[in-house]
Amino acid sequence: MALCPFAVQRLIPENYQQPRITPRLVILHTAVSSAESLEGYWNSPGVVVESHFYVSQHGVIYQYIDTSIQADANVNANGFAVSIETWDGGDPTIPWTDAQLDAITRLTAWICDVHGIPKRVANGPYGSGIGWHNQFPTEWAGGPRTCPGPQRIPQTQNVIIPRVAGGNVPAPGPVPTPAVEFPLASGHYFGDIQGPDNEHGGINAQEMVWVRQVQQALQRAGKAPAHPGWADGIWEQPTTDAMVAWQRSVGFPVTGDCGPRDWDRLVLGRGGGSAPSVPAFPLPRSEYFGHKDGPEQSHGGYYEHERPWVKLIQQALQRKGYAPGYPSWADGLYEQETVDSVAAWQRDHMPHTQYWGQVWWDDWAELLK
Known part of the structure; x- marks a missing residue:
């Protein structure tokens, strides 16, 4: 298998249904979407295309298909290309954010290293290297396209490929650490990743660790599915639903969010009458x-x-x-x-x-x- 170790794994059904491939191209796209992740779109009725990866506005990388399995985003190149879709807020004319550029560079370098893909501009529609969707529009897009956009193509040529080829790949940031006390500022809380600025749902590596602590506590409380992949560090509707179920069970105000009081009771086991004073066990019970x-x-x-x-x-x-x-x-x-x-x-x-x-x-x- 070829699963990226620094991506959020959201494998879709096609991962288990499509044929195996030997990649020799990386092709960059823009999604014309403001979604945090695309698996809901890929799984919608009537949608017959999919991509291996998606890079969000904040540089979070989602993987939907193993890079050794075919994803249908590149027409004639599907049998030998790895595809990367990217957030653009619905406006494909804007450039990639700095966080996206760093994430795409790291991801592209990883794909090239894993599959032995040359770290240079793709040398033809059936060749090898790194390219963009409308580089060969007939073969890769089935006709004229602007994807990934007028500012992103120069970024691919002048920033991403030179970085990958020169080994100038952004290093991972500091190792994020779990929190013991509630880690957010006054007036801030954990909740859906699409929420307002004071709602934190996993837009960066550190937030993902804290969200995962909440999700694992919900699993220990029996309010969420027990399989390890559920606690993925991204707060979306399933986490809200589990939080609501927990809040109802302990008589807390039902908000679907996690504030300081919820954190102290759920994650740390403090307060709430008979709740234990021992910090909650921070690992899955199988570890x-x-x-x-x-x-x-x-x-x-x-x-x-x-x-x-x-x-x-x-x-x-x-x-x-x-x-x-x-x-x-x-x-x-x-x-x-x-x-x-x-x-x-x-x-x-x-x-x-x-x-x-x-x-x-x-x-x-x-x-x-």
């Missing part, structure tokens, strides 16, 4: 905290964003007398000393565990009391 060099489902501080959670575990072990008391011991890295301390605590408090030295959701609930 755990364990040695940092353990398997993929073991979270031990290998990535920086895991370390605040590991530090909470270590500090709890210190408070309960199962670890050295000096502050620097709680360093956020789950190594052998932490494994041993957890196992010692489990022998006294979780003697029937099957996973000595690991902190699963039930260990977390008991240890952090």
